[in-house]
Amino acid sequence: MSAGRRQERQAGDGGEPSMTEQAYNFAYLDEQTKRMIRRALLKALAIPGYQVPFASREMPMPYGWGTGGVQVSAAVLTPEDRMKVIDQGADDTTNAVSIRKFFERTAGVATTERTPEATVIQTRHRIPEAPLTENQILVYQVPIPEPLRFLEPRETETRKMHALEEYGLMHVKLYEDIARHGHIATAYAYPVKVEGRYVMDPSPIPKFDNPKIAGCPAIQLYGAGREQRIYAVPPWTAAESLDFEDHPFEASKADHPCALCGAEDSYLDEVIIDDTGGRMFVCSDTDYCRARREAGHTGAMGAPYETEAQA
């Protein structure tokens, strides 16, 4: 997390700065703001799962676009980084493309869609399928950082509950799930207890991804812009999904192989393919799917990769 090295053009040493990319500091945020965010990140890493307040800045995009994640990425990026941005597993959604372009323009960093080649990955709603490494940072966009809010809206109270490890309420939520649906129906933002201490909302990733948080070699950082909270899971940290003895946690996914690449171990999106109700299940992680097809794997409805590329 070294400081950006591109120099900010100082206002006042040559009139007003022009509204080109040079008017911005490296990665848009000024160095003081980045230092403030880095201090919050260090504290968050020192207390895994603990929500650290930070002074969230206005970003030139709507909150729903993950301004918390963007600020965290801006604070950790260096000019040597190679960035990947995914939204629900895909690199090509409007949200992902906009954020990637934002950092290409304001930080001039290289970007990639290939998970193994990225050093900083900003994500909304997924953890990549490809195993992450110690050389990577995964930045999550978080809408609601407080896992206890569902049953306890008062922040003074939830803060106390975290401090005193009063987490019975989390199980009340799961109890309600089972009472109503016969099983734990929570499928996203499934709460985890980090390193046996703080209960954390992993952001709205599918619970299929929860096991990837635990023991991950990469640094995992969570940024909530509107709510002004940062939290983190350092490398090789335990993260246990809450459950009951007689209703154990299950990292479930649709029970199909990917129709394009045949993968049986990846999280799938259901896609409607025609107007007669035809549908198929495909990897939600588009880069993972592409890499598998490149390597020669083919699913029931997938043409071999080369052919597809020529079409």
Place this chain on the structure above:
Amino acid sequence: MTPLLQVNGITKRYGARVGCADVSFDLWPGEVMGIVGESGSGKSTLLNCLAGHLDPDAGEVLFDTRAEGPKDTVTMAEPERRMLSRTDWAFVHQNPRDGLRMGVSAGGNVGERLMAVGARNYGEIRGNALDWLGRVEIAGDRVDDRPSAFSGGMQQRLQIARNLVTGPRLVFMDEPTGGLDVSVQARLLDLLRGLVRELGLSAIIVTHDLAVVRLLADRLMVMKSGHVVEQGLTDQVLDDPQHGYTQLLVSSVLQV
């Protein structure tokens, strides 16, 4: 034997006004203490000081903890006091909305204290909840309904079940029958009396209703303007009141 609770010189002021002044008493295991008085007599202030909801300005509240014997809950660290309030203590509010989670099913409400102390088996938690709903005369098929669908009397019974499920050693009750219709009050009183006898509950009940203490309390404290004006065995105080104010209360001149 050690008293379950030793209250020594509890005083709470609101600026110049006295909430309660220099209140002392012992509560023995299995004993029910009634505190009566008009509204503004300081009885609710006292109860909240005893239960750790208010910081008294002076005095101590020694609770006979399981692990370390009598400890002053006024100076006890907050985590320990909060732990007490969800294990060995229970608090029944006058308004069930203050003591229930209205957005959580009846079963979840009863199960919360169990989960708070580490219960992690859904089947057992639910079994316990159903058992307690039965004990407070709520049909088992209401277990998944939210309290907002319950009548006031049912809500109050649910609040009682939610509080008693962990077998608390001391129950605080603040006007538990207040705000209920007379017929509903009678049923709740019968139920409470049954539970008190069956479980051997130790309790402190604050009320303005002498019928409540007549039925439930072994001993009685009468409060006026923040001070205890008379205390003794319930029957003795009610049948042969010594203090003029108690005499007025009993003769129902002051019945609110």
